Amino acid sequence: MLTRAYQHSLRGSHLPAGQPLLEVDNISLRFGGVKALRDISLTVTEGDVHAIIGPNGAGKSSLLNCISGLYHPQEGEIRLHTVPGSRGGHRQDADRTTGEVRTHTLTSLAPYKIARLGVARSFQNIELFSAMTVLENLMLGRHIHMRKGVLSSMLWLGPARRQEIEHRQLVEEVIDLLQLQAVRNKHVGALAYGVQKRVELGRALCLQPALLLLDEPMAGMNAEEKEDMARYILDVHELAQVSVVLIEHDMNVVMDISDRVTVLDFGAKIADGTPDEVKADPAVIEAYLGAEEEDQAVREAVAHMEQQVAQETAKEGDRG
């Protein structure tokens, strides 16, 4: 539960915990002849940290791009369940819902419409607005909740300014949560890599997401930075109760912080379950460590080659 006096809930979903939030139903994605994803199905449960792992090129980022609408899969369907609640974002309002679950098909929606449904994401290669300050980047995270009339913006006094201040309050809470106070007014282009990753997480959080998609939030970090980032993600998950889909390479981190793990390899799903189940799955071990039969075959081939070389030297020795 919350320890600090945050006034806004960062959680955009009003589904009860344990219900399916996102259903990926048999999607396939092709780029010409390349099958990036083959018949992938998975269900993200409200309240979970759901990790997607797999070797390079397994299709993890493609899957995330399908969910957030940057790619449109040729087959299958992605569904998001939401409970419409008040959009105010105040904590008291967060629990007041109409109760009925609405299902949205994301498969052919434009990315900005998916964002408006509450799906926020970060990118593998940081995609921040580098010419702007941290504050402006985070305020952009509030974009879907803001009115953007041309005339009222030009006038500034009145509704436009009131709106800026209103949203600034939530942004400041995100700044607090992610400890970005010191860099608030710095241009993001000038910040260290780890901080930029945190700003990106913050920008996604400012959306008040129903579902947070994080594409390798710890890529290229050292052990200490990874631990920090893992703690921030856990904070977000536990304090703000946001459901998270996480792509990560570091198995230790994944096994530590996720409730559920899906493993992809060559565009296909090879395992799905709790971290312990996945760790014991032979298919996963094969994808990550290589199969034992393969090792055996290699050993035989090497022995065979050695034998041949020995025979040839023996023949040459006979002639000489």
Place this chain on the structure above:
Amino acid sequence: MAATATGIHHRSYTSELRLRATRAEYFRLGLMTVLLLVLPFVLDNYWLSIANTILIAVIGAVGLNILVGYTGQISLGQGGFMAVGAYSSAILSDRIGLPTPLAILLAVLLTAAVGVFFGLPGLRLKGLYLAIATLASQVIIEFLVRRDIGDFLTEGLGYINVDRLAFLGFEIGGRDVFEQQWYWILLVLAVLTVISARNIFRTGLGRSFMAVRDQDIAAEAIGVNLTRAKLTAFAVSSGFVGLAGSLTAHYSEVVSWEKFTLDVSILYLAMIIVGGLGSIAGAVYGAVFMTLLPELIRRLANALESTMPFLGDQLPAVRNATFGAVIIAFLIFEPRGLDRIWQRMKDYVRFWPFRY
């Protein structure tokens, strides 16, 4: 990096959101206001006409910078959009007989609509390709107003004579007060333009424009509707440009196609490059600088007539060469323009005697 003044502690978001915080900033603002108010009483009519040209250029350059500098959509169609504003407001006020302020307002809206139409390629094209597409808008509009098919625009004259500006019982006076009265009108409009453009970029609308410029995929992923953001930017920008165009028409009292050629588009691009892309103040500095430059060159040529007579003989060529040299010099030495130079000067003073 710009200097951050220390010792400024905001106690409310309202005070932080103000454009000016330090006493020095308010002092400079006051100085500027006094200067602008005193100017028409000090300058003669010739210099006032230059000041008026500058004020119109300020409106146009601010408009262009909204599109090019802030939203990252390169436009070579400035001249064409100004032509739309000028022709429509001249026709609406003089031939149809609408009150001039209403005609100007309608011209602004019409130019915004035309801007949106020619902004449609911007939904698919970026960078150089968009530049070529907007060049097409320039060429098309220039062709239409120049050929004037069916003599609809100029009724066969080739130009439109515009009546002296009059509204609400007020009419611009004769030769001796003409420039001065226009100065006040243009000053008010230019100041309003600058303030409203500045306001746009401290709200969500302006941030969404900049998001499109910086990282369009990320912008879409946080919920910015790219189509809407780009077309709004085209509309807002063209609106200001149309205002500049229609003011040109009423101020110079004649509308002809020569005033809205590709040269004009390039001159305005030069203004915002020299002034500073993505800065409202930069657009103002650029407009002032690029409008004064030909005058300064002319004066210099006159002064050096005895020693270097070829300067005066070849004035147009010298002027063009200087224009080119200035743009290249800025691109090489200070791509962020006069605005950045001014920032650095302020920083230098603030940190003195330290360097940073």
